[in-house]
Amino acid sequence: MKKYLSFFRLRFLMNLQYRTAAWAGIATQFVWGGLEIAVFGAFYKTQPEQFPMTFQATVNYIWLQQAFLALFAAWILENEIFESIRDGNIAYEMCRPLHIYPMLFARGLAVRVSRAVLRCFPVLLFAVVLPGPYGVSAPESAEALCLFFITMILGALVTVAFGTLIYVSAFFTISAQGLRLMVTCVMDFFNGAIIPLPFFPDKVRAVMELLPFAAMQNVPLRVYSGDLAGREALRAATLQIFWLFVLAGAGQLLMKRAEQKVRIQGG
Amino acid sequence: MWPSGGIIDTAMPDYFGLTEYFTKVLHGKSYGGQTDLARYDTYYYQEEAAMIMMEDICKSYHVAKRTGGFKEACRTLFHREYETIRALDHVSFTIEDGEMVGYIGPNGAGKSSTIKILSGILTPEEGTCTVDGKVPWKDRVSYVKDIGVVFGQRTQLWWDVPVIDSYELLKDIYKIPKETYHNHLEELVSLLNLGELLKTPARQLSLGQRMRCEIAASLLHGPKLLFLDEPTIGLDAVSKLAVREFILRQNRDHGTTVILTTHDMQDIEALTHRIILIGKGRVLMDGNLNQIKRGTGSIDETVAELYRSYEIAEVGS
Numbered sequence: 001m002k003k004y005l006s007f008f009r010l011r012f013l014m015n016l017q018y019r020t021a022a023w024a025g026i027a028t029q030f031v032w033g034g035l036e037i038a039v040f041g042a043f044y045k046t047q048p049e050q051f052p053m054t055f056q057a058t059v060n061y062i063w064l065q066q067a068f069l070a071l072f073a074a075w076i077l078e079n080e081i082f083e084s085i086r087d088g089n090i091a092y093e094m095c096r097p098l099h100i101y102p103m104l105f106a107r108g109l110a111v112r113v114s115r116a117v118l119r120c121f122p123v124l125l126f127a128v129v130l131p132g133p134y135g136v137s138a139p140e141s142a143e144a145l146c147l148f149f150i151t152m153i154l155g156a157l158v159t160v161a162f163g164t165l166i167y168v169s170a171f172f173t174i175s176a177q178g179l180r181l182m183v184t185c186v187m188d189f190f191n192g193a194i195i196p197l198p199f200f201p202d203k204v205r206a207v208m209e210l211l212p213f214a215a216m217q218n219v220p221l222r223v224y225s226g227d228l229a230g231r232e233a234l235r236a237a238t239l240q241i242f243w244l245f246v247l248a249g250a251g252q253l254l255m256k257r258a259e260q261k262v263r264i265q266g267g
Numbered sequence: 268m269w270p271s272g273g274i275i276d277t278a279m280p281d282y283f284g285l286t287e288y289f290t291k292v293l294h295g296k297s298y299g300g301q302t303d304l305a306r307y308d309t310y311y312y313q314e315e316a317a318m319i320m321m322e323d324i325c326k327s328y329h330v331a332k333r334t335g336g337f338k339e340a341c342r343t344l345f346h347r348e349y350e351t352i353r354a355l356d357h358v359s360f361t362i363e364d365g366e367m368v369g370y371i372g373p374n375g376a377g378k379s380s381t382i383k384i385l386s387g388i389l390t391p392e393e394g395t396c397t398v399d400g401k402v403p404w405k406d407r408v409s410y411v412k413d414i415g416v417v418f419g420q421r422t423q424l425w426w427d428v429p430v431i432d433s434y435e436l437l438k439d440i441y442k443i444p445k446e447t448y449h450n451h452l453e454e455l456v457s458l459l460n461l462g463e464l465l466k467t468p469a470r471q472l473s474l475g476q477r478m479r480c481e482i483a484a485s486l487l488h489g490p491k492l493l494f495l496d497e498p499t500i501g502l503d504a505v506s507k508l509a510v511r512e513f514i515l516r517q518n519r520d521h522g523t524t525v526i527l528t529t530h531d532m533q534d535i536e537a538l539t540h541r542i543i544l545i546g547k548g549r550v551l552m553d554g555n556l557n558q559i560k561r562g563t564g565s566i567d568e569t570v571a572e573l574y575r576s577y578e579i580a581e582v583g584s
Contacts, residue, residue, distance in 0.1 A: 006439035014428050080426075092423040095386040096440050097412045259407070260390060 003098055004106040011110035015118075022118040025070075029123050033066035037134060052198035056133050057225035061196050063127035063136045064221050070115030071156040072217035074187035077163055077180065078111060085170045094259070101255040104167050105248070108160040140226030147233055152220035154240040159216045161247035162187070168251050171258035192218040198227065209236075212243040316400060318492065318524045319362040319385065324394035326355040326380055354380045355391065356548035364491075367518050367525040369539035371532075373574050377548045378528040382496050385526070386416045399491060412441065415490035417482055419497035424469035430480050431465040434487060441488035448487065455483040458513055475506030482510065486517065493517070495527045499534055511537045532566040544573065551577050 037059055044055045053061070070076060081104065084090045093100060127136040139145040166183055170176035188194055190213035197208055197218050208214055219236045222228035228236055329349045333339050355377045362368055372378055383389035384396065387403035387410050396403060401410050424433045438448045456462060459479040464472060472480065482498065495514070499507045515538060517523050527538060535542060536556060544552040552559070552573075559573055560566075 003440045003442070006436050010425065010428065010432055010436050013432070014425065017427070087421075089421045089423075091383070091388055091418060092416070092421060094388040094407070095411050095414065095416045096437075097408050098440055099408060 004102045007103055007106040008110040011107045012114040015111060015114035022115075025115070026119050026122050029066040029069060029119065030126065033062055033123070033127070036062050041134075053196065053222075053227050054225075056137050057222075057227045058196065059133055060136050060225045061221045061227075063123065064224060065193070065217060067120040067123040067127065068116055068152065068217075070119060071112050071152070072159050072191070072193070074159075074184040074191070074193065076112060076115070077166060077184075078107065081107065081167050082170055082176050082180070085167070086175065099255075100259065101164065101168070101252050104164045105160060105251075108163050108167070109156070112156060112160060137225070139224050140229065144223055144226055144229065147237070148220050148224045151223055151233075151237050151240060154237065154244065155216045155218075155220050158212065158240055158244050158247065161244055161251060162212065162216075165247055165251045165254070168254045168258060171255075187213055187216075190214070191216045192221070196222070198222070210239070212247060215240040215243040317361045318364040318366070319360075319396075319398050319526075321361070321381075321385075321396045322359045322394055324355050324358045324381075324384060324391045324396055325353070326377075326384065326389065326391045327351050327353045353548045355384075357394070358545070358548070358550055359394075360543055360550060360553060362524065362526065365518070365522045365524055366541065367514075367539050368527070369535040369542045370526055370528045370545065371530075371535060371542060371570070372545040372551075374530075376545045378545060379496060381545070382416070382494050382526070382528060386414060386494055387411050412488070413490055414492045414494065415485035415488070416494045417485045417496065417498050419478070419495070419500040422469065422477065422481065423484055424477065424480060426470050427468055429466050429468055430461075430472075433469070434465070434484060437484060437487050443488050447489070451487050451489055452483075455486060458516065459483055459509070475502050478502060478506065478510065479513075482513065489521070490523065492524045493526070495525065495529075497529055498527070499529060499531050507531075507534075514538055532570050536566050544577075546574065546577050 040058050040062070041055070044051060044058075048055060051058070065072070084093075090100075093103065124136070129135065139148060166176065166180060169179060173179060190208055190211055192214070197205055197214060200208060209218075215236070219228065219233075219240060223233050223236075328351070330352055331343075332348050332350045333343045358377070358381065370378055370381065380389060384391050385398060385403055387407040390404040398410070399413060403410050424430055425436070434452065437443075443451070456465070459482065461479060461483060464476050464480055467476075469477060469480070478498065482495075485493065493514075498514070499510055502510065511534065514525060514527070518525050525538075527534065529535060540555050542552070542554060542556060542559070543550060556566075560569055
């Protein structure tokens with residue numbers, strides 16, 4: 001276990017040194033969040049009662065999403081890992097006494113957590129200070145806040161498990177570019193990164209909420225303002241745990257197969 | 268033209284002490300009783316078993332083939348042709364504990380495949396192999412604790428952080444006790460002259476500096492067995508000499524078994540007594556430098572001549 005923690009530590013420390021990238025990221029998140037709220041605001045002005053979520057809940061969703069973007073964004077995958085699988089540098093990791101799957105998982109988690117830690121506070125601070133319905137409101141209740149943190153951890157783990165699955169599948173294809181592009185698009189659409197899931201038509205939404213993608217950011221971001229509460233919230237959290245086990249199990253199995261079958265590229 | 272007999276057909280030494288064992292079984296009442304015999308057996312196994320035993324190892328690859336051109340490219344969209352290439356064809360050899368062996372052959376001969384099998388990351392189709400009593404590709408994770416590998420053309424150091432951070436990670440991966448780690452590190456730093464380099468991020472090291480750091484990284488856990496896959500590739504004269512000197516010392520002082528693949532014949536000359544020559548996936552020769560040296564030709568000429576005589580050179584004969 002300690003060796004995987006060390007991977008986490010090293011990757012975490014490494015990410016902390018990219019300060020310029022962090023500032024650039026924070027600036028982007030401000031602009032993006034503001035823009036989204038302006039667009040939603042315009043829609044809400046015409047017919048607020050037509051919307052599945054209150055304006056305040058939507059604003060909370062957007063600011064929290066921007067603050068914790070690094071935990072959930074589909075596109076955060078390490079090029080270095082794809083590269084090392086493609087050119088065979090991964091051979092070095094394979095001649096060490098460690099299992100590849102947990103190593104990839106630890107690295108994936110470290111990248112996301114380190115990015116999020118660096119970036120979340122300025123965005124949160126700004127969003128709290130913003131007046132009226134345009135800033136983040138207090139959580140619905142103490143339980144909601146508690147559940148928000150729990151489901152956020154679970155959601156991040158599910159996201160990492162999914163990302164690790166993409167890394168592992170890179171062992172089977174010569175280039176993972178295509179797969180990566182396709183999966184990130186699908187993920188962004190189905191996990192509520194572009195539009196929150198409640199905005200989808202009921203029948204479509206019923207199916208979408210069962211998918212692993214709904215077990216990522218969708219749950220914590222809605223739990224915070226009480227849009228998802230009580231029994232429904234518990235069901236969503238259970239689904240998160242379910243998908244975490246399924247995705248991690250599938251990843252481990254696939255990795256085992258890869259280790260047996262795959263050859264390392266290059267001389 | 269080349270005398271191939273004699274060199275290849277070396278008699279199989281009595282590694283297990285089998286002859287002696289059977290003599291005892293047949294004659295000796297003094298060893299009567301199952302337990303004694305069993306003990307005798309393990310005793311000889313531990314004492315006499317070779318470090319590496321490879322027997323009839325075969326490995327082949329599928330390689331997609333097509334000729335150039337647009338038409339051909341379109342055709343292969345629907346129908347792809349594969350060619351099976353025998354990378355290793357019944358490779359057998361034995362290496363004793365503490366030996367230093369040069370593993371040579373032209374490009375594409377199967378050297379790297381052999382190293383990959385020995386380091387547990389490639390599973391052969393046929394044949395048996397034990398290293399220090401273990402099968403490399405079965406239970407990879409527990410096997411690799413005792414080996415160290417340097418791939419000259421790859422890097423194991425983390426690009427953006429100081430070298431020492433990579434070492435600390437290795438310490439945790441191999442669960443090296445603190446004291447052992449510091450002793451090993453101290454020794455490696457002084458022998459390979461790493462001092463200041465440890466604080467430098469890997470991306471800012473020159474090739475020679477990086478290779479010294481790579482070699483140290485592979486030895487931090489004090490492996491019994493070291494595989495070096497082209498460790499001097501691209502190094503200048505000074506770095507080459509430093510690396511060679513270090514490998515010699517490692518072998519002499521710690522009894523580390525070393526297998527070295529290289530195209531640099533001076534490496535071979537400086538480091539190894541024994542040479543295994545492989546070509547087109549077969550072991551062609553297992554002997555020493557003196558056996559292949561003819562007349563006054565340089566070592567490179569000698570080896571080129573050797574490759575040609577076995578018709579394994581990729582260019583002109």
